[in-house]
Amino acid sequence: MRVKIFVCLKEGVLDPQGKAVERSLHSLGYKEVKDVRMGKYLEVDLEAASRQAAEARIREMCDKLLANPVIEDYRFEIQE
Amino acid sequence: MRWGVIVFPGSCDEQDVYDCLKHNLRQKVEFLWHKDRLSGKLDCIVLPGGFSYGDYLRCGAMARFSPIMQGVIEFARKGGLVLGICNGFQILCEAGLLPGALTRNASLQFVCRQVFLRVEETDTPFTCSGKKGQLLKLPVKHGEGCYYAEPATLERLRKNRQILVRYVDGKGRTSPSANPNGSLEHIAGVCNEGRNVFGLMPHPEDAGEKLLGGEDGLKIFSSVIAACDKGEKRAWPG
Numbered sequence: 609m610r611v612k613i614f615v616c617l618k619e620g621v622l623d624p625q626g627k628a629v630e631r632s633l634h635s636l637g638y639k640e641v642k643d644v645r646m647g648k649y650l651e652v653d654l655e656a657a658s659r660q661a662a663e664a665r666i667r668e669m670c671d672k673l674l675a676n677p678v679i680e681d682y683r684f685e686i687q688e
Numbered sequence: 689m690r691w692g693v694i695v696f697p698g699s700c701d702e703q704d705v706y707d708c709l710k711h712n713l714r715q716k717v718e719f720l721w722h723k724d725r726l727s728g729k730l731d732c733i734v735l736p737g738g739f740s741y742g743d744y745l746r747c748g749a750m751a752r753f754s755p756i757m758q759g760v761i762e763f764a765r766k767g768g769l770v771l772g773i774c775n776g777f778q779i780l781c782e783a784g785l786l787p788g789a790l791t792r793n794a795s796l797q798f799v800c801r802q803v804f805l806r807v808e809e810t811d812t813p814f815t816c817s818g819k820k821g822q823l824l825k826l827p828v829k830h831g832e833g834c835y836y837a838e839p840a841t842l843e844r845l846r847k848n849r850q851i852l853v854r855y856v857d858g859k860g861r862t863s864p865s866a867n868p869n870g871s872l873e874h875i876a877g878v879c880n881e882g883r884n885v886f887g888l889m890p891h892p893e894d895a896g897e898k899l900l901g902g903e904d905g906l907k908i909f910s911s912v913i914a915a916c917d918k919g920e921k922r923a924w925p926g
Binding site (some may be wrong): 617621624674677 | 793834
């Protein structure tokens with residue numbers, strides 16, 4: 609199974625990289641850009657008996673290591 | 689008293705901490721390898737600066753799972769003194785021994801300069817030799833030192849007086865230009881509720897002798913020595 613995991617800074621946490629990208633886009637003329645938030649994208653291949661089993665394991669991995677709950681939120685998509 | 693300095697792969701300030709303690713303060717100090725289990729009688733454990741595990745994923749995220757950290761967490765829970773400097777501070781936050789997190793500097797630049805810290809609280813083993821409002825001149829050198837905590841956590845930090853040092857200018861005033869990384873409320877270092885775990889971004893070990901530009905860093909280490917000599921660490925159980 610392949611899982612796509614997205615980790616992003618929580619609302620309210622300063623994202624200076626996102627801000628820098630936003631300013632760059634503005635200076636290139638993309639005035640319609642209102643906000644940019646930067647995050648991390650991970651692809652994890654794993655073996656699991658079922659979709660639910662994979663979901664439980666991925667959630668555990670995110671809570672334990674892949675995301676820091678103080679500053680980050682995560683979501684994931686499972687592809688079979 | 690006995691000090692232990694942890695060496696993670698990618699640590700780079702462990703020798704500075706060792707030299708400062710051994711040569712400037714004549715302390716008994718030993719290195720602790722990250723793969724070992726914590727053993728022996730220690731009074732204070734230092735997590736030094738550097739880039740443990742290459743700072744991969746997040747600063748300190750992987751180091752917190754190294755074998756020695758399980759012992760450090762246990763040691764801290766029993767009231768043992770733990771000091772985290774720079775990357776050590778990041779590791780203690782990741783391990784849940786200190787509240788909050790350290791994120792990318794607001795400027796996006798690595799900062800390497802002298803800063804002034806104002807001592808905010810003195811009823812801890814790490815600041816007990818200082819005076820409230822006293823200024824300490826220490827160097828910072830980091831790319832991810834912007835302290836963040838959720839509003840409820842910040843409120844708790846203020847109420848329990850866990851903010852031990854803040855970035856200020858040479859006159860002791862907080863200001864955006866005196867804050868090297870954009871930390872919330874100019875926070876440079878915090879302790880846990882039990883007051884036996886302290887983390888800060890600036891480097892006291894690099895301000896341990898005049899040749900290095902100042903001796904203000906000794907205030908932190910000598911506070912710990914004074915607290916242990918008086919047996920006061922028992923007054924700050926975890």
